[in-house]
Every structure is written in C-alpha cells, then in structure tokens.
Amino acid sequence: MKIKLLLTVLFFTTVCFAQNSVSGIVTGRDNETLFGVNVKVIGDNSGTVTDSEGKFVLKSNKKLPWTVEFSSVGFENKRMTVSSNNQNITVVLSDEHNKLDEVVISASRTPEKIFESPVTVERMGISDIKKTASATFYDGIENMKEVQMNTSSLSFKSINTRGFASVANTRFMQLVDGMDNASPLLNFVLGNMIGISEIDVQSVELLPGASSALYGANAFNGILFMNSKSPFTSPGITTYFKYGQTSQKAAGNNNFYDFGIRMAHVFDKHFAAKFNFTYMQGTDWYATNYDDKTVVGRDRSNPNYDGINVYGDEATTNMKGVGEALVLLGKIPASAVNLLPNTNVSRTGYNETDLTDNKAGNTKVDFSLHFRPLGDERLEVIWQSKFGFGNAVYQGANRYYLNNFAMQQHRLEIKGKNFFVRGYTTSENGGNSYDMLFTGLNINRKWKDDKTWFGEYTGAYIQATTAQIPGVGTTPAEAHAFARSVADTGRFLPGTAAFNNAFASVIDEADVTKGSKLVDNSRIYHSDVNYNFKDAIKFAEVQVGGSYRLYELNSFGRIYTDADGPISYNEYGMYTQVQKKMMDDRLKFTGSLRYDKSKNFDGNFSPRLSLLYSAGETKKHNFRASFQTGFRNPTTQDQYIGFNVGSAVLIGSAPDNLLRYRETQTVATTLGQTFAGGTTVQLTGENAYLNSYTAASVSAFSAIAGSNPVAGAALLRKTNVNFVKPETVKAFEVGYRSYFEGVSVDLNSYYNIYNDFLGSLNVIAPYYGTVNNSVNLAPNAADPSNTIYQTLHALQNGNFRVFQLYTNTNVEIKSFGFGVGLSKKVIADFELGVNYNYAEFGFDQAKDPSFEAGFNTPKHRVKVSLGNEKIIRNVGFNISGRWNSEYLWQSTMVDGTIKSATVVDAQVNYTIPKIHSTIKLGASNIAGKEYTQVLGAGQIGQQYFLSFTLNPR
Structure with missing residues (x-):
C-alpha cells in the first residue's frame, strides 16, 4: 500500500x-x-x-x-x-519536403536515413497517422506501399507483404517496442488487440521481405515495427474520442465507439512514467456466405450441403452404410438397402449469425516506468506492462469467436547509447472463446445424436421412395426433402429457450464430443541482447546480438496434445553485422550472419549481403542491391497440434507428438465381420502419417470404385511425407530511391526462391487394414486376413478418419514482383502519391498435386492518395484509394476466388489551435460496394466516423 x-x-x-x-x-x-x-x-x-x-x-x-x-x-x-x-x-522552421531524410532503425538495427537503407523499408510517422482516412491508424497501414491487409473481423486484421497471405500469418512478424505481438498458442499476430494506441505511436516501420539475418525465425516475409513515444520526450495528457457507424447489407447500420487517453509525466531528469488506455466497441461484419465449401454452385437443396458460414452440417455419412447398420439392428429388411443411393447426406446446420452476437471490441491498458540513473539517454531502465482484452472472429481451419480473449506482456529493458538488454513474457487466456463448427455440431447433438438422426433420415427416405407416405413424391429430390423434414422434427430453433440453453451449455464445455470451448493458458518467455561497437571499432560499424525463447503450451488437451501437462521447447539465435562506408561515403556495404537453433530441428545459418551506392553531386540517387535469406521454424501448431476440427483432425509432426494424439472410434462392420454392438479401434498420429492414403487419391477411387473396383483401387496412393522441417527462402532485391524536381521516387524488384515450403496435406486413414499402393483384387481378396483389401472395405463403408498433416513440399516455389512509388507536391501544397505493386509466383502443381501453396495475393495492386494539410487555415483533408485484381484464395477452411475491389477512403479535419485539438470527419469505402479480403469472413461494408483529439500540451 x-x-x-x-x-x-x-x-x-x-x-x-x-x-x-x-x-x-x-x-x-x-x-x-x-x-x-x-x-x-x-x-x-x-x-x-x-x-x-x-x-x-x-x-x-x-x-x-x-x-x-x-x-x-x-x-x-x-x-x-x-x-x-x-x-x-x-x-x-522550414518545410520538410523531402521525406527521404526520415530516420529508420529497423533495416540495420541502427539509425540511418531512409534513403540510405540497404533494403526496402517504409515508414509511417505522426503526421501520416494524423492524415489517414481510415478509422484507426492500424487500418491506415493498409495504404502503405507493399502492404496487403486481410480482414477476418472488424477488430482483427492481419498484415502481409510479398505473398502467401493468410489470417493466421505465421510468416510475418509484428514488434511493439521490441516485443513480438504473436499469440503464444497460435504463433501469429491478432491485429492490434495488444498493440499500441494511436496517440502513443511515435513511428511505424515496415520491412517487407526476408529479414531472418537480424530478426531470426518467422521474420520470413516481413516485419512491422511499432514504436511508442517516450514520456521523457513526449509528456502531457492526450485524449481522443471517436463515434461512428458501420454499414453492411447483412448487418444494417451499427454504432461503434473508440476512446483513448495517454498520460505521461517527467518527474525529474531521472524518472518518467506513462499510462495508456483505449476502448473500442462495435458490431462485426456479418459472415453470410452460404455457398458450399466443396462443390461450386451447390446450395442447401443438396443432401450433402456444407455451407461456408453454416456449422453443424459437417456431420455427414453415407446412406448405404446407415442402411446396412439398420439391417443389422433389424430395423429395415435387407432388400431396402437397394433403394438407398450410394451418397452422403449431412445434418442441417446453423448459420454463423445464429452462433455469435457479432460484437467486436478491444480494450488495451499499458503503463511503463522509465528510470535514467545518469540523468540522460546514456542509460535507461524501462519496465512496461501491456494488457489486451477483446472480442473478434478468427478464421483458421474453422471460424472461432474470441470472446473475452486476453493477452498480457511484461517487459524489462536496459538500454544505452550502443546496447540494449531486453526480456519479456507473453501469456494469454482463451476466456469464453469457442469454435463455431463444434458449437453447431453439438447443439444438434444436444437435441438428437447423429446415429438417431441419420437413421430417421434413411428410414424416411425409404418410405418416401416406396410411396408409403401419401402425398409425398418419389423422386430422389422429393424423398430427400421429406427425409430431412422428418429427421429435423423438433430441432432446436435459434431464438428459442431450448436453443439458448443448449448454446450456453455447449460453449461452456471444452470436450469436443459435447462442447466447443477453446481453453488456453500458454506462455512465451523471450530475451534479446544487442551491442554496437561503433565507439570501440572505427574501421566499420560492428554489431553482435542474440535471442532466446521458451514456449510453454497449455491448452489442457483441447488444441494441442498436452492433456497430460504443458509442452515446453526452446529456440535460440545469435548474429553479427558489419557495416562499412567507402568511396567518400558513396558506397555502403552491409553484411550480416545469424545462426538459429530450435529443439526439434537442425541449426540454420541466415546470411545477408547488401550494397548501396549514392550517385550524383548531392548523393541523392541511391541504388541498392541485396541478397537476403530467411527461414521459418515450424510453428507450435505444425509440431504439437492435435486438434479435432470436425471434418478432420489436425496433427503436428514433432517426433514425440504422433503417439501423444489418441482417439477411439466405433465401427459396426469390418471385412468379413459384423458387430451387433459395434467394436472399437484405436487411432494415433501414426495412423495419419504412416498408414493413410492421400485425400486426392481417395476421391479418385470413390468416383469409380462402384462401377470398376479394379481401376479404382489402382488410383489409391499411400501417403508418403516426411516429418515437418524448417522452410527457407533466398531473396534477391534491387531498388532505387531518390528525390528530384519535387518528385519522390521509390522503385524495387525482388525474386524469391523457397525450399521446403511449409503447407498442409489432407490424408485419409482407414480404421483397419494396411495401406499400400498395390491393392490385391484377386479372387481371395475378400479374405479377412487380407489386410490391404480391408482398407478398401473401410473406405467404401465410411470407416476412416480424415487428417490434416503439416508437411513440406519437395517442389521449389518461386515468387517475384516489383513496386513503383511516386509522390509529389502538386498545385499549392496538395500532395499526390501513387504506387503500384506486381506479385506473381511459380509452383508446378503437377509435381505435388495435393499441396496448396496458398499464395493468396493479387497480381496487381494500385494505391493513390491526395491530401493537403491546410486547404485553408486550420482545415486539411486526405483521400486515399486502392484497387486490387482478382485472385485465388486457398486455406484450410475453404478455397475459392476473391474478386477485384476498389476502395476509397476520405477524411477532412479541422484544427483548433487555442485548445490544441483536432476534429476529423471520415469515411472508409465511401463508394459503398462491399468487398471481401478473406473467403469465409464477412464482406466489408462502409464505416463513417467523427473524432475529436485533444492535446492540451
């Protein structure tokens, strides 16, 4: 006290x-x-x-x-x-027209002018944040060159550069005051949920492309640095309030609120402190895509419908298989099985809008204490604590509602003129988060179990087909419609007390056979150190540094195979960099080398070499060329996940993970045997990796097995994948940056070569039998002792489990692209900016048909901005527009096409000098045409806002 x-x-x-x-x-x-x-x-x-x-x-x-x-x-x-x-x-004071003189730190871990950076780097400063036409500064990052934004939720957006984008973007790193913002459990950044308040931002720096030489694993496709203001240099109280509305056809018009306050004080030259609080609340974009996941053009009238934003319809089974089980139970005669089609049917699901209140929110609290023992910047000790809470929808293999999700970070850092030592920890709590797919599945099962529902459906179908029900048609479509109406009689309907009670019970239960709650209490412990010898070594600037990280996974068996206790593993790295200027400081050489080692993988070296030449009398024509390398260790998911997502089980491939995963399945029949009460089989991760067929070959088999079993069996292919290992990239880049005749020019081009690219592969493991490429269909093949033929029986009777494996492709992947950025002050002080990015990749799909690269990036992107900070006294405005071409979206949840989109944002602001305040009126997507950035997420509508920012200092 x-x-x-x-x-x-x-x-x-x-x-x-x-x-x-x-x-x-x-x-x-x-x-x-x-x-x-x-x-x-x-x-x-x-x-x-x-x-x-x-x-x-x-x-x-x-x-x-x-x-x-x-x-x-x-x-x-x-x-x-x-x-x-x-x-x-x-x-x-003179106007600073030349933004190339801005100083960045991220490119070389040392201050340097942006136009002298050895690699491509982008920067957003305080004035850029003020000018942004987006509702938040984080949204405004989308208008930076190279950036592609993926919106999963109003409060959860992920940033990507140079291809291979996803919501769960594990190839892109985000650092806030040097701390990795990634979730310990998920290994990717949850947007700005535990990031930084816009009134506390000092600068944002973006490094697109491979950066592992200085920043280690996961600095693979780029890094975003967000740096906050120091209370020593930016004291005082600043506050803002925003009110606005989101508008979407599906959701209508809904209010949102955003409030923040920053308090910083310098007590004396030795001690200063800072406190931030932000609160945002709104309504999420409704996800209402009811297309079928697997068959283009299929709708709810199809018996085996599986809607993108419909959950519970993932429960599916083969009608003939159900009929055979009913025969064994004496419920139908054996002859009735011949009336059943050899097709699957799915249960009736619930729409996403029935399973979430669509509330999006985020609360951030952080404070820091700053102590300078010597009274100046030569030595500073910082303690910082950050807390983030919120609601958002995250999309991975399924859609997940992060409800009262919480993360916290605590940092102790000692830094001086030429060094820093930093240690921090990140922990999270899943709160009341849940999986929407299992919510739909288990609400259905609360009412009626799958076995009963499919039995009633099959029996009703037979009745309709044989015209035993007066007034019911006998065509297949009519029979299916009747069967569903019978099986769904008494189903819990959204809005009823029965539905609400079942919903509350399911989202509070972590066992996936009964509930959908996501349980998580994972942590990361991380430390960094860096020392610059520039005062001790004169011939060149030499830096050395290193890092250590310890993961502690604890999902209590819900997501990872950690039911018996937390899983821990570590990784560490060390690096050095030499930077030397020559030829009257016109030529700058930068060389870096880093070594990283993770517990489960061999060590990896990451070199970087770059040259920068400044031409012209004033050295303003800057040409750069670099060779960089990057690597990415398999994530915690790639290694230790054991997550049942309904349609499949996700299995990580760490050597000790395969036997950690265990499940029991019940079967009624095997080859040559029937079991009146059913029998059980045990599955582990070894079934997934060592005794399975590729999903693509099973699909080919199923298409013709009924009419030509010999030909169908010949199409089956045993899964043959190695355990997951790190992926690597070699990146070549050239660029030019200059400022002349009032025009700022930035050009860059890159070519990347990826090896051992990480991805996922769906496989099918039969409950019994031995998988082999060569299936014997000789006359004695039906002998129960023929374990190879047993697998065919399992496949044809639905006795199999679908697994999603994490693996590397042996096929080399290449990506290439270029960017052009131009800006100029045109009439009066109107500033015009234009940039264009081209991106393409090459992958020989024929060499690895089952592998999905997930490039998920438009080939063409154009961004334009026009603004003036003072159209007239105290009044400024900014308009920004962006366009992207159509592109293919691939993910573990759904594949499809994302259409081209044109988006225009605009704002006008008025400054009141006497009270140091600014009023801003803005709108995002003012044209109003809704667009998609993530297939499966809600379409993005319009957002209008009015903000007031007050800084009495």
Missing part, C-alpha cells in the same frame, strides 16, 4: 529546479505561428511545446550556454545556441 501511495504521489507531483530560461516564438513560412513544436535542451531533459500563438518559455537548471532543438512533424529540425538568461528568440 505504501508503494502504491508513493507511486501515486510521484506521478502527480513535479519539483522544478530551473534557474535559467529562454522564451520566444516559432513560425513557419509566411510568418505563420506554429503550435505544438517540441522545444528541448540538448543533453538535458528540460523541454516544452509552443502554445496556440507559437510562443514558448523553456526553463532548465543546466548551465549556459545551451543548444536548443526545435522539432515538429512536417518541418526540418533546427538547433540554436542560447548564451544568456532570459534571452528572447525568434525561430523560423
């Missing part, structure tokens, strides 16, 4: 020992006064900002003379010397 009281007193009490002061006024061109300009004494923590009239008073106890720096977004920094107390000065 005493400690809490002390911190409270420290936070709200300031003692000032300033002895000297300087005052003055800051203006821009045309003598226009500038408010909000940062004014600070170099080498001291004293600082202030200009008021609404451009005036300031700066006090410090540092001895004169001072060097005072003036900085403001959109203007060039300026320094002046103050030699006497109470001096009054006038400062004129």
Whole structure:
C-alpha cells in the first residue's frame, strides 16, 4: 500500500529546479505561428511545446550556454545556441519536403536515413497517422506501399507483404517496442488487440521481405515495427474520442465507439512514467456466405450441403452404410438397402449469425516506468506492462469467436547509447472463446445424436421412395426433402429457450464430443541482447546480438496434445553485422550472419549481403542491391497440434507428438465381420502419417470404385511425407530511391526462391487394414486376413478418419514482383502519391498435386492518395484509394476466388489551435460496394466516423 501511495504521489507531483530560461516564438513560412513544436535542451531533459500563438518559455537548471532543438512533424529540425538568461528568440522552421531524410532503425538495427537503407523499408510517422482516412491508424497501414491487409473481423486484421497471405500469418512478424505481438498458442499476430494506441505511436516501420539475418525465425516475409513515444520526450495528457457507424447489407447500420487517453509525466531528469488506455466497441461484419465449401454452385437443396458460414452440417455419412447398420439392428429388411443411393447426406446446420452476437471490441491498458540513473539517454531502465482484452472472429481451419480473449506482456529493458538488454513474457487466456463448427455440431447433438438422426433420415427416405407416405413424391429430390423434414422434427430453433440453453451449455464445455470451448493458458518467455561497437571499432560499424525463447503450451488437451501437462521447447539465435562506408561515403556495404537453433530441428545459418551506392553531386540517387535469406521454424501448431476440427483432425509432426494424439472410434462392420454392438479401434498420429492414403487419391477411387473396383483401387496412393522441417527462402532485391524536381521516387524488384515450403496435406486413414499402393483384387481378396483389401472395405463403408498433416513440399516455389512509388507536391501544397505493386509466383502443381501453396495475393495492386494539410487555415483533408485484381484464395477452411475491389477512403479535419485539438470527419469505402479480403469472413461494408483529439500540451 505504501508503494502504491508513493507511486501515486510521484506521478502527480513535479519539483522544478530551473534557474535559467529562454522564451520566444516559432513560425513557419509566411510568418505563420506554429503550435505544438517540441522545444528541448540538448543533453538535458528540460523541454516544452509552443502554445496556440507559437510562443514558448523553456526553463532548465543546466548551465549556459545551451543548444536548443526545435522539432515538429512536417518541418526540418533546427538547433540554436542560447548564451544568456532570459534571452528572447525568434525561430523560423522550414518545410520538410523531402521525406527521404526520415530516420529508420529497423533495416540495420541502427539509425540511418531512409534513403540510405540497404533494403526496402517504409515508414509511417505522426503526421501520416494524423492524415489517414481510415478509422484507426492500424487500418491506415493498409495504404502503405507493399502492404496487403486481410480482414477476418472488424477488430482483427492481419498484415502481409510479398505473398502467401493468410489470417493466421505465421510468416510475418509484428514488434511493439521490441516485443513480438504473436499469440503464444497460435504463433501469429491478432491485429492490434495488444498493440499500441494511436496517440502513443511515435513511428511505424515496415520491412517487407526476408529479414531472418537480424530478426531470426518467422521474420520470413516481413516485419512491422511499432514504436511508442517516450514520456521523457513526449509528456502531457492526450485524449481522443471517436463515434461512428458501420454499414453492411447483412448487418444494417451499427454504432461503434473508440476512446483513448495517454498520460505521461517527467518527474525529474531521472524518472518518467506513462499510462495508456483505449476502448473500442462495435458490431462485426456479418459472415453470410452460404455457398458450399466443396462443390461450386451447390446450395442447401443438396443432401450433402456444407455451407461456408453454416456449422453443424459437417456431420455427414453415407446412406448405404446407415442402411446396412439398420439391417443389422433389424430395423429395415435387407432388400431396402437397394433403394438407398450410394451418397452422403449431412445434418442441417446453423448459420454463423445464429452462433455469435457479432460484437467486436478491444480494450488495451499499458503503463511503463522509465528510470535514467545518469540523468540522460546514456542509460535507461524501462519496465512496461501491456494488457489486451477483446472480442473478434478468427478464421483458421474453422471460424472461432474470441470472446473475452486476453493477452498480457511484461517487459524489462536496459538500454544505452550502443546496447540494449531486453526480456519479456507473453501469456494469454482463451476466456469464453469457442469454435463455431463444434458449437453447431453439438447443439444438434444436444437435441438428437447423429446415429438417431441419420437413421430417421434413411428410414424416411425409404418410405418416401416406396410411396408409403401419401402425398409425398418419389423422386430422389422429393424423398430427400421429406427425409430431412422428418429427421429435423423438433430441432432446436435459434431464438428459442431450448436453443439458448443448449448454446450456453455447449460453449461452456471444452470436450469436443459435447462442447466447443477453446481453453488456453500458454506462455512465451523471450530475451534479446544487442551491442554496437561503433565507439570501440572505427574501421566499420560492428554489431553482435542474440535471442532466446521458451514456449510453454497449455491448452489442457483441447488444441494441442498436452492433456497430460504443458509442452515446453526452446529456440535460440545469435548474429553479427558489419557495416562499412567507402568511396567518400558513396558506397555502403552491409553484411550480416545469424545462426538459429530450435529443439526439434537442425541449426540454420541466415546470411545477408547488401550494397548501396549514392550517385550524383548531392548523393541523392541511391541504388541498392541485396541478397537476403530467411527461414521459418515450424510453428507450435505444425509440431504439437492435435486438434479435432470436425471434418478432420489436425496433427503436428514433432517426433514425440504422433503417439501423444489418441482417439477411439466405433465401427459396426469390418471385412468379413459384423458387430451387433459395434467394436472399437484405436487411432494415433501414426495412423495419419504412416498408414493413410492421400485425400486426392481417395476421391479418385470413390468416383469409380462402384462401377470398376479394379481401376479404382489402382488410383489409391499411400501417403508418403516426411516429418515437418524448417522452410527457407533466398531473396534477391534491387531498388532505387531518390528525390528530384519535387518528385519522390521509390522503385524495387525482388525474386524469391523457397525450399521446403511449409503447407498442409489432407490424408485419409482407414480404421483397419494396411495401406499400400498395390491393392490385391484377386479372387481371395475378400479374405479377412487380407489386410490391404480391408482398407478398401473401410473406405467404401465410411470407416476412416480424415487428417490434416503439416508437411513440406519437395517442389521449389518461386515468387517475384516489383513496386513503383511516386509522390509529389502538386498545385499549392496538395500532395499526390501513387504506387503500384506486381506479385506473381511459380509452383508446378503437377509435381505435388495435393499441396496448396496458398499464395493468396493479387497480381496487381494500385494505391493513390491526395491530401493537403491546410486547404485553408486550420482545415486539411486526405483521400486515399486502392484497387486490387482478382485472385485465388486457398486455406484450410475453404478455397475459392476473391474478386477485384476498389476502395476509397476520405477524411477532412479541422484544427483548433487555442485548445490544441483536432476534429476529423471520415469515411472508409465511401463508394459503398462491399468487398471481401478473406473467403469465409464477412464482406466489408462502409464505416463513417467523427473524432475529436485533444492535446492540451
């Protein structure tokens, strides 16, 4: 209690020992006064900002003379010397037209101008955030060059660069103040749910492409860096409030609210603190795609319908198989089986809108304590804690509602002029999250078990076919319709008390045979260290560093094979980089090398080499070329998952994982044997990897097995895959960046070669028999001792389990593309920006027919923006538009085509200098045509908002 009281007193009490002061006024061109300009004494923590009239008073106890720096977004920094107390000065700041002078850190782990970066890098600063026409700054990242956004939910969006996009994007890394934002359980970033508040953002940097040489595993296709403001340099209270509406045909018009506050205070030159709170609440985009997952054009009238956003209809079985079981039970005569078609039927499912309240929300809280023992930037100790809570829909193999999902991160970092040592932990709690597929399945089963439902359906079908029911037609379509009506009699209907009770019971139960709750309490422990020898070594800038990570998976057996206790494994890496300027600083060489090792895999070396040449008298024509490598360790899912998603079981291939997964299945018949009460068989992960057929070959077999079993059997292929291993990429890139005649130019082109590319493969494991490519159909093949032929019996009678394996393809994959970015101030201060990206990949599908690469990237993308920060005094605006071509979407949930889309966002803002505030009115997708970014997610409609941001400093 005493400690809490002390911190409270420290936070709200300031003692000032300033002895000297300087005052003055800051203006821009045309003598226009500038408010909000940062004014600070170099080498001291004293600082202030200009008021609404451009005036300031700066006090410090540092001895004169001072060097005072003036900085403001959109203007060039300026320094002046103050030699006497109470001096009054006038400062004129010049517009910063050339954004190529912006400083980035991510490309080389050391500060450098963006146009001197050895690799492609993009940056979003405070002024860009102010100008964005999107509802949030994170949404506005979509308008950056190279970025492709995938929207799974209003509050959950994933970022991708250079192809192979997905919602679960494990090939892209996101760091917030140096901490990996990825979920410990899922291994990918949940958008900005535990990210950063837009009023606390100092900068956003994007590195597209392979970056493993400096950042290790998973820095494979790109990294996003989000850096927050320091309370030492950005003190004060800032707050914002947004109100708006989302508009969608399926969901109608719905309100959303977004509020945030930032409080930062410098107590003295040694101690500062910061606190952030944000809250967002709205209605998600309704997912209402009722196309069939597996058959294009098939609708609900088909007996085996499996809708994309319909759940529970995944329960399916073969009608003849049901008929044979009914014969064994004496319920129907043997002759009746001949009336049944050799086809599957599925249970009636529930729409996604019946299984979620479609509420999207996010609450973020973070605070940090900053201590400078020496009173300046030479040494700083930071403690930071971040908490994120929210509701969102995540899409993987199924659709999952993250309900009251929570993540937290805690960081301790010590940093100085040339080094940092950082350690942090990430933990999460699934809250009341659930799987929508199993919610639909088990609500149905609460009412009537599958065996009973399919039995009633089959019996009613026979009755209709034999015209035993007056007024019921005998065509197959009419018989199926009648059979479904009979089997569905008394079904729980959405909105009824019976449905609501069943729903509440199912989402509160983790056992997939009864419920759908997702249970998770996984953690990551991570540490980083880096040291730059630039003060000790003069011939070149040399850096060394390393990292260590420990995973602790704990889903209590719900998602991973950790029913007997948490699964732990570790990985570590170390790197060095040498950077040298030559030829009058015109030529810069950068060489990096990193070694990484994970518990289950061999070590991996990742080199990077790059050259940058600055041509021209003023060195403004910058040509760069680089060779980079990347690698990606198989994720925790690739290794240790054992997740029943209904239609399949996802099985990781870590050597110790195959026997961790166990399940029991009941069968009524095997070859030559029948079991009145059924018998049980045991399956493990070894059945999936060592005794299964490829799903593609089983489909080919099933198509002709009834009419030509010999030919059908010849099409079967035994699964022959190795256990999963790391994937690698070799990336070649050239680029050019410059600024001349008022035009900013950025060109880049890349060519990537992927080996051992990670993906998934569906296989089918029969409950009995021995899988082999050569199936003996000799006259004695029906002998029960013929274990190979038993597998055919299992396939034809529905006695098999579908598994999804994680594996690597042996086929080399290549991707290539280029980008063009142009920006220029046109009439007056109107700034026009245009960029274009081309992306393509090459994969010989014939060499690996069952493998899905999942490039999921449009070939053509165009983005355009036009804005002016001051159309007239205090009024600014920005319009941004983007277009993408049509492309193929492949995922573990559903494959299909995503249509081309044109999206236009716009905003106008008004600044009120006297109270340091800004009012912004904006709209996303103002043209109103709904579009899709993730097949299976809701279509994206319009979003309108009005925001007010107040910064009294």
